Amino acid sequence: MYIACGPSDEATKKNGVVSVLVEQVLHHGAYNPEGPNRRITPLEGVVVTVNSSKGETIASPTTDTQGKVRLELPEGSYVLIVPERNDEFASAYSPAPERITLVEADSMHIDFRYAIFAP
Numbered sequence: 001m002y003i004a005c006g007p008s009d010e011a012t013k014k015n016g017v018v019s020v021l022v023e024q025v026l027h028h029g030a031y032n033p034e035g036p037n038r039r040i041t042p043l044e045g046v047v048v049t050v051n052s053s054k055g056e057t058i059a060s061p062t063t064d065t066q067g068k069v070r071l072e073l074p075e076g077s078y079v080l081i082v083p084e085r086n087d088e089f090a091s092a093y094s095p096a097p098e099r100i101t102l103v104e105a106d107s108m109h110i111d112f113r114y115a116i117f118a119p
Contacts, residue, residue, distance in 0.1 A: 048071075
């Protein structure tokens with residue numbers, strides 16, 4: 001999914017691009033973040049809230065089937081937030097909000113990962 005926020009034409013500064021990926025990581029058995037006992041799944045339908053540095057919501061796009069969102073934002077500071085889980089994995093570790101600062105034509109990638117531990 002692609003979301004553009006703010007003006008973006010040749011007469012203005014170029015917007016920065018933020019690529020977001022939201023996944024869940026299911027760990028089986030003893031915790032080993034790099035071990036073979038984990039399964040990573042992209043999460044579709046997760047709302048990624050983008051707030052300005054003043055706390056105003058700028059955008060709330062939803063991840064696509066690959067767990068991705070692409071944002072085009074004007075220069076500035078933002079906080080990206082994904083919701084806590086409220087399903088059978090409610091006890092999962094939810095990702096913390098990400099604070100970012102974009103400068104003109106900047107590009108960055110943010111990964112949000114929900115960690116789920118199973119016996």
